[in-house]
Ligand code: TXA
């Protein structure tokens with residue numbers, strides 16, 4: 616049976632309602648500064664199981680646990696190495712997820728049976744207030760169907776998760792538009808598991824550390840699967856409109872609008888600003904989906920700073936399989 620989702624604007628009252636739902640073991644979609652999350656109490660296995668069902672997500676894909684205060688780390692993680700603590704000092708709250716050794720009290724369903732847990736403290740005030748009001752950390756993956764594009768507006772959640780959450784909190788378009796950067800610390804070394812809204816070179820520079828890319832063969836996060844973050848349409852990467860012949864398609868350019876009359880054409884950022892491009896990419900993908908467009912031409916962006924995460928999502932969206 617299809618369940619109707621409650622769709623509600625963020626206010627002090629709706630945040631209280633959302634927290635109540637979470638306390639009763641319900642599931643709430645809420646905005647963060649990166650993308651919308653689909654949240655449940657991190658210590659409630661039954662509630663967390665509902666997330667997997669709604670997203671059609673395989674159980675081998677662990678969730679990120681969101682906290683509202685650095686002190687909450689100690690209820691999730693066994694130990695916080697000083698080098699990792701330095702990263703939390705530098706970048707939290709913000710779009711950085713850290714993989715840490717988990718405490719036994721964190722349910723297996725949340726961590727997919729791993730002995731580690733992914734934690735992040737978002738900077739979005741709405742997320743922080745919700746976690747505080749709930750009184751416990753919130754486990755939340757992005758609020759999309761498995762392997763599809765993450766939502767950056769509440770309407771995207773509503774359109775994808777029809778059989779959905781008990782409540783969708785509408786807090787407008789998310790600020791960053793791309794998921795968090797994921798880092799794992801293991802045997803004294805830092806590994807980057809996913810490029811994201813916090814550019815990896817910024818982390819290296821500010822924290823004076825080296826981030827190692829894990830070998831592709833050893834997939835340690837499903838976000839690293841070749842085909843992930845995909846729109847329904849076929850995505851084709853092009854260098855310019857010369858390579859794009861089908862006018863029924865959408866064309867997403869980096870800076871310069873194409874001259875040809877594609878059914879949908881947009882620039883990620885006319886100023887060439889990567890932050891703006893990141894905030895627009897998924898939003899444009901969702902728009903083309905709404906228009907039922909079957910093919911999307913997309914230009915890559917300069918491969919530096921945030922551009923690495925943007926190109927990563929574009930390449931995965933265009934991947935055929937895997
Ligand atoms: O910005 C974000 O990170 C958003 C918002 C809602 O916070 N969340 C998000 O979650 O993107 P999700 O589930 O779509 O992606 C989380 C990634 C997954 O690819 C998962 O495999 C990885 O984090 N992950 C979670 N726990 C892990 C662990 N213990 N070890 C390695 N990877 C882990």
Ligand code: MG
Nearest residue numbers: 756757758765
């Ligand atoms: Mg996701």
